[in-house]
Amino acid sequence: MSASAVVFEPDEELNRRTLMMGNRLFLAANTMLMASMIFAYLFLRGNNYGGNWRPDGIADLPSVSMAVTLLLQLACLVAVLGALRAVQGGADVRALGAVALVFGLAAGVARVWYQYNLGSGWVITNGTYTAVSEMWFGILIVELLLGWFWLLSIVVTGPRNSTKAATSRHLRAFSEFWFYMLIASTFVWLLVRLV
Amino acid sequence: MTTMAVARQPRPLSQVLAQWGIVLGIVGAFIGFVVGAQIGEHLVPADANSTGSNAALIIGYVGSAIGFLAGMGFFNYPIARLMGRPRPTEWDEAFLYGEEGGWKRYFRLNVDHKAVGMQYLVTIIAFLMLGGLGAMFIRAELLQPEPSFASAESYLTVVGLHSVIMIFMASAAIIGPLGNYFVPIMIGSRSMAFPRLEALTFWLLPPAALILLSSIFLGGFPTGWTGYAPLADEAVRGMDGYLVAFTLVGISISLSGLNMIATVLTRRAPGLRMTQIPIFVWSVFVTSVLGLLAPPVLLAVLVMEMLDRIGHATFFVPAGGGTPYLWENLFWVFGHPEVYIFILPAFGVMLEMLPVFARKPLWGYRVAVGGMVGVGVLSWFVWQHHLFVSGIAPSLRPFYMFSTEAISIPTSIVYLVAIGTLWKCRARFTVPMLFIMGFLFNFLIGGFTGVFLSDVPSDFALHASYFVQAHFHYTIMGAEVFGLVGAITFYLPRMTGHVLNERLGKIQFWWMFISFNGTFLSLLALGILGMPRRVVTYDPGLQGLNVSASLFAFALGGSMLFFLFILVKDTIVTPVRARVVNVWDSLGNEWRLPSPIPIHNFTTPPTDWALPYDYDRDDHRTAVPGGGMALPEGVTE
Numbered sequence: 001m002s003a004s005a006v007v008f009e010p011d012e013e014l015n016r017r018t019l020m021m022g023n024r025l026f027l028a029a030n031t032m033l034m035a036s037m038i039f040a041y042l043f044l045r046g047n048n049y050g051g052n053w054r055p056d057g058i059a060d061l062p063s064v065s066m067a068v069t070l071l072l073q074l075a076c077l078v079a080v081l082g083a084l085r086a087v088q089g090g091a092d093v094r095a096l097g098a099v100a101l102v103f104g105l106a107a108g109v110a111r112v113w114y115q116y117n118l119g120s121g122w123v124i125t126n127g128t129y130t131a132v133s134e135m136w137f138g139i140l141i142v143e144l145l146l147g148w149f150w151l152l153s154i155v156v157t158g159p160r161n162s163t164k165a166a167t168s169r170h171l172r173a174f175s176e177f178w179f180y181m182l183i184a185s186t187f188v189w190l191l192v193r194l195v
Numbered sequence: 196m197t198t199m200a201v202a203r204q205p206r207p208l209s210q211v212l213a214q215w216g217i218v219l220g221i222v223g224a225f226i227g228f229v230v231g232a233q234i235g236e237h238l239v240p241a242d243a244n245s246t247g248s249n250a251a252l253i254i255g256y257v258g259s260a261i262g263f264l265a266g267m268g269f270f271n272y273p274i275a276r277l278m279g280r281p282r283p284t285e286w287d288e289a290f291l292y293g294e295e296g297g298w299k300r301y302f303r304l305n306v307d308h309k310a311v312g313m314q315y316l317v318t319i320i321a322f323l324m325l326g327g328l329g330a331m332f333i334r335a336e337l338l339q340p341e342p343s344f345a346s347a348e349s350y351l352t353v354v355g356l357h358s359v360i361m362i363f364m365a366s367a368a369i370i371g372p373l374g375n376y377f378v379p380i381m382i383g384s385r386s387m388a389f390p391r392l393e394a395l396t397f398w399l400l401p402p403a404a405l406i407l408l409s410s411i412f413l414g415g416f417p418t419g420w421t422g423y424a425p426l427a428d429e430a431v432r433g434m435d436g437y438l439v440a441f442t443l444v445g446i447s448i449s450l451s452g453l454n455m456i457a458t459v460l461t462r463r464a465p466g467l468r469m470t471q472i473p474i475f476v477w478s479v480f481v482t483s484v485l486g487l488l489a490p491p492v493l494l495a496v497l498v499m500e501m502l503d504r505i506g507h508a509t510f511f512v513p514a515g516g517g518t519p520y521l522w523e524n525l526f527w528v529f530g531h532p533e534v535y536i537f538i539l540p541a542f543g544v545m546l547e548m549l550p551v552f553a554r555k556p557l558w559g560y561r562v563a564v565g566g567m568v569g570v571g572v573l574s575w576f577v578w579q580h581h582l583f584v585s586g587i588a589p590s591l592r593p594f595y596m597f598s599t600e601a602i603s604i605p606t607s608i609v610y611l612v613a614i615g616t617l618w619k620c621r622a623r624f625t626v627p628m629l630f631i632m633g634f635l636f637n638f639l640i641g642g643f644t645g646v647f648l649s650d651v652p653s654d655f656a657l658h659a660s661y662f663v664q665a666h667f668h669y670t671i672m673g674a675e676v677f678g679l680v681g682a683i684t685f686y687l688p689r690m691t692g693h694v695l696n697e698r699l700g701k702i703q704f705w706w707m708f709i710s711f712n713g714t715f716l717s718l719l720a721l722g723i724l725g726m727p728r729r730v731v732t733y734d735p736g737l738q739g740l741n742v743s744a745s746l747f748a749f750a751l752g753g754s755m756l757f758f759l760f761i762l763v764k765d766t767i768v769t770p771v772r773a774r775v776v777n778v779w780d781s782l783g784n785e786w787r788l789p790s791p792i793p794i795h796n797f798t799t800p801p802t803d804w805a806l807p808y809d810y811d812r813d814d815h816r817t818a819v820p821g822g823g824m825a826l827p828e829g830v831t832e
Contacts, residue, residue, distance in 0.1 A: 018388045018461045025453045025487060032488045036495035036525055040510070043524065048516045124508040128516040131508040135498065149277065157279030 016169040023173040027180050030143070034184055037136045038191070044128040045195060053129050059119025061133075061193045069110040070189070073144075073182045076103035076151075080178060083155060084171040087164055093171070097155025104148045104178075111141050111185075133192045140185055147177055209271070210290050216303025219266035224402060227262020231255040239505055250505040252413075252432055256439040260402040267398055268304045272391060291390075292794050304398070306390035307794055312376025313690065314397050316683070319371055322364045322404060323676070324759065329357030331752050334745040340735045350731040352415025352433070359407055359420045359437060363400070363444050365671055366533065367451070368679050369540035370486075371397070374455060374479045376690060380785045381473045383464025383804040385795045388457035396451040403443035410436030419729060421530070424511030424522040428503050435504065442497050445490035445529075448536065452486030455479055464804040471806045473783065474557060477564050478543020481571040485532040485539075493529035496522055523585060527578035535574045537671050539567055541678035542609050545634050548685050549616050551781045552628035556808040558615035562608060569605030577602055583651055584658045592651050599649035606642060610635070625779070626700035630681025633708045637673025641666060644719065662722025665715045673711060680707070680758060688773040692790050693766045703761060707754035713747030782807040 045053060079100035087093045115137055124131040154170045162170075212219065235254035264270065272283075283291070292307045293300035301314055332353050336345045345353070375397075379387055387393045410416055414431035422441070427434055459480045463472065472480075500522070502508040509515020511522050550557045557563070579587055579595040613635060622628060644666040647653045657663060688694045717740050724740070726733050733741065765771045777786040784807055788796065 014461065018457060021457045021461050022389060022453060025456055029449055029453065029487050029491050033491035033495055036492045036528075039528075040495065040499065040521060040525065043521050044510070044517065047518045047521075052516055124502060124506050125515075128509060131502065131510060132499075135502060135508075153273070153276045157277055162282075 012163075012165045012169075015166070019169050019173050020176075023176060027177065030180070030184075033139070034188075037132070037139070037188075041132050041136070041191065041195075044132055048128060052127070055121075055127055058121035058126060058130060061189070062114070062117070062119060063193070065110070065114055065117070066189050069107055069114055070182065070186055072103050072107035072110055073178070073185060076100050076107055077175065077178050077182060079103055080151070080171060080175045084168065084175060087168045087171060090164070093155055093167055097151075101148070101151055101155060104144075104151055108141070108144045108148050111137070111144060115141060136188055136192070140181070140188065144181060144185075147174070147181060150174055150177075206290075210287075213268050213290070213303055214299060216267045219268075220263045220398075221266065223262035223264075223266025224259040225262070227258035227260070227265070228255045229258075230262070231258020234258070235505075249432055249435070253435050253439060253501055253505055256406050256435065259406070260399070260439070260443055263402045264395070264398060269391070269395055269398070294794055304391075304394055306386075306394050308375050308379050308387050308390065308393060309690070309792060309794075311393050311397050312372045312374075315367060315371030315375060316690075318397070318400060319364050319368055320759070320762075322360055323368075324755065326357050326360035326364065327752055327755055329353050329360065330748060333357060334748040336731060337733070337741050338745050340733050340738050340741075342731050345731065347731050348415070348417070351417045351419075351729065352411065354729055355416050355419050355437070356407070356411070359440070360404070361671075362420050362533075363403065363407070363440075365537045365675060366444065366448055366486075367400070368537070368675055369544055369682065370451065370455070370479055370482060370536075373475075373544060373682055373686060374540065377686070377785050378455060378458060378476055378479055379462065380788065380792065380796055381476050381783070382459060382462060383467055383784070383797065383801040384458060384462035385797055385800075386462075387454055388462055389454050392450055392454050396447045396454065399443045399447040403440040403447070406436050406443070407440035408436075410434070410440075421526060422500070422522075423526075424500060424503070424519045425513075427500055427522075428511055435501075438497050438501050438504075442494060445493045445497070448486045449490040449494075452483035452488075452490075455483035456487060459483075464801045466802060467804045470561070471804070473547055473807060474560060474563055475540075475543040475547035478539045478546075478567055481567045482536050482539045482543075485536050485571055485574060489529045489532040489536070492525055496525035496529075520582075520585075520587075523582055524578070527581045528575075530581065531578045532571075532574045534670075535570055537675050539570065541634070541675040542567065544682045545631050545678050546609070546613060546616075547783070548627050548681065549613055549631055550808045550810055551685075551779050551783070552623045552625060552631070553616050553620035554623070554810050555616055555620045556810055557612070558618070559612045560806065560808065563612040566605040566608035566612065569608070570602060573598065573602040573605065577649075580649055580654070583654045596649060596651050600646065603642065603646060603649075610638065610642070626695070626697060626704060627681045627685040627779070629701065629704045629708075630677050630684070633704065634674050634677045634681065636708075637669055637677060637711070640719075641669030641673055644669060657722060659727050660722040661718045661726050661728050664728045665718035665722055668715050668718070673715070677707075677711075683762070685779065687762075687766070688778045689776075689785060689790075689792075691766055692773055693770050694773045694778055695761055695765045696771070699757075699761050703754055703757050706757060707751065710747045710750035710754055714744050714751055717741075717744035717747065782809060 079096050083093050083096035083100055086096055115134070118134070122130050122134065124134050150170075151174055154167060154174060206214075232251040232255035235249070235251035238254070239250035289295075291305065293305040293310050301310060301317075305311065305314075332345070333350070336343060336350055342350070375387070375393060379385070410433035413433040413436065415433040416422075416427075416430055416437045418426050418430065418434070418437070422434075422437060427438075459469075459472070459476060463469075499508070499510040503510050503512065503517075509517040511517045511519050513519075546557060546563055577595060577599045579591060580599045583592060583595075613631075624632075644662065647657060648663060648666060684695050684700055721737055721740050721744065724737060726737050726741075773790075776790045779786075784801075784804055
């Protein structure tokens with residue numbers, strides 16, 4: 001007995017286009033999530049004028065530790081772009097990939113640390129300013145950590161069974177995702193800090 | 196690309212386990228629930244909850260969904276990638292695509308888009324029937340002006356369950372079965388862009404439905420499908436089931452949208468332009484854009500509600516700086532495009548079938564595409580008409596009144612394309628054609644009544660009444676469900692090789708059509724007379740119309756059971772095989788493949804895929820594409 005199995009030769013260009021399209025569509029959906037949070041933030045902000053928005057006892061958001069976190073994200077992005085360039089040039093991805101992984105993990109850990117060290121008064125029961133901000137930060141942490149696992153699969157375990165073309169397209173998609181996260185993280189922090 | 200014979204060999208343990216996917220999924224759901232509940236218990240101890248909500252319950256629900264998916268095998272691939280294991284072999288892929296055949300392949304993770312379409316079809320019919328039972332309960336209760344066998348609370352719970360189940364299923368009623376099954380074929384693709392994601396969108400629905408139903412045992416939820424805060428903040432634990440279930444459905448809709456868009460944009464047959472894809476694919480495409488972008492808004496607001504309930508945040512509690520308007524706005528930013536997620540695929544499948552029976556080309560293909568795109572764009576600018584009576588700033592009302600009225604223009608354009616196609620046609624009044632006509636009749640009433648609700652003064656009078664309910668059912672049931680039943684009759688021969696009895700189908704149509712209109716015309720009249728919705732009591736003077744609505748509703752329920760009977764009889768009990776593949780003599784590309792359709796649809800990418808509406812040409816018949824595939828047996832040229 002036998003069963004027929006259709007074997008398709010890999011179509012690298014099609015796979016690349018599909019992955020990039022899927023990634024960008026995901027980012028589009030993510031943008032709607034971010035837009036909802038912006039709407040919620042501003043809506044609640046408009047609903048709480050004066051001292052109602054930031055009641056006494058809520059500390060200002062720490063700036064230095066957030067700057068460090070964002071720099072770690074940026075360093076990870078630079079390392080990813082370097083790894084992408086390396087793999088496109090035919091070189092091994094692992095060295096720069098490992099650097100990117102370290103920076104990415106450090107950024108994730110730093111964000112979690114940041115979330116737990118926002119300062120006095122930062123609990124979600126303390127009004128809508130803290131609630132909406134903490135929820136937003138939490139969403140970004142989840143996305144960062146999931147993104148890090150994606151990077152792990154690309155640069156550490158992936159190359160064992162992937163072609164260079166596959167590694168290249170995944171790195172490219174990941175770099176777009178990580179760039180998006182960097183912009184979103186910066187924007188959210190500035191909004192919450194300043195508005 | 197090659198076709199190879201794979202020698203059958205002993206199944207590896209992973210495949211043996213995967214064959215028991217649904218059983219493992221159920222086991223995984225139980226384990227996930229227990230683990231999640233424990234985590235929730237530690238995060239927020241039960242005594243910290245004063246609203247009746249419970250972190251253990253919500254996280255337990257989430258854990259059960261994750262456990263179910265783990266048991267089904269959804270995490271095997273990403274974990275294998277993380278562990279650096281070899282990529283799946285051809286044998287693994289063949290198993291994933293269900294090439295071993297048999298009914299068991301529908302009860303496990305199967306990434307063949309046609310299998311996913313069938314899974315959707317059966318599930319949606321089952322849950323439509325379940326939701327229909329709720330409707331029968333409601334109408335039985337409303338035979339009397341005073342509560343007879345249901346308390347106000349249990350009545351509200353049934354209203355909520357009926358509406359949410361129907362909304363869940365309506366979201367995927369046409370895209371789920373027919374979109375998944377036919378879009379890749381219609382565009383000449385061998386698969387969806389992301390086959391595993393496609394399977395995931397389906398398998399998120401069973402846990403969502405079960406979680407929702409579990410709310411019955413936790414006191415139900417009093418909010419209906421809209422989940423309005425602050426009522427939701429104060430509701431008993433059954434509300435948590437609504438929140439988690441809706442979250443899962445939102446994720447499913449969004450991922451489905453992503454997959455469909457990526458498929459249409461990247462997987463079309465060589466040379467097939469966007470201006471040549473079937474109108475049904477266009478409707479799925481526009482719907483998918485809405486489906487991709489609208490649910491993230493819902494997810495955000497659902498998480499806020501969960502935080503209100505388990506973490507004592509105050510997003511929707513005025514005393515804590517929150518506002519219920521935040522829920523109303525974000526919910527309807529999702530909710531109104533959602534309505535078009537229901538109806539656009541119905542329009543698409545109706546326009547797809549219409550030329551087959553009108554024996555004329557689709558009149559105004561590009562106009563119809565423009566109309567659908569127009570509906571899709573405008574659907575983002577109308578949401579505040581749901582807030583006309585809840586105190587929005589009066590200065591905002593004119594804009595939303597005009598934007599809502601404006602959306603009737605592209606909708607009418609699509610409608611006129613159907614009328615133009617019917618103009619001077621030589622119609623064949625088969626069962627699908629009857630359902631098309633029923634669709635057009637019902638949607639006309641649904642559309643006209645909608646104009647009254649977009650108009651601020653009349654909306655003030657009608658908003659809280661049965662008029663809204665009747666309008667909504669005229670558009671969703673009158674159009675989408677009529678479109679679905681017609682499309683099932685039309686496409687079933689292509690999906691299963693079986694045809695439904697034409698005579699019984701016609702009886703079923705008239706039965707359904709008359710009872711549907713009897714029900715909802717009665718409700719329209721009740722709405723004009725001011726009967727409020729979602730209330731178990733009413734003015735005794737309205738009992739006559741209520742009895743009329745209930746009796747017609749029972750008949751409508753009977754017509755749906757009769758449809759189920761025809762379906763089961765002609766496909767399972769005494770299956771009637773189609774004598775030819777192309778039973779309707781359609782020019783659709785999906786009818787040009789052999790029966791049953793091969794797992795990967797084509798052996799080579801088709802090169803002559805084109806717009807299939809040339810019913811006015813004699814030379815419209817072309818050879819079956821696909822690199823030497825034989826003509827389907829029995830097809831006459």
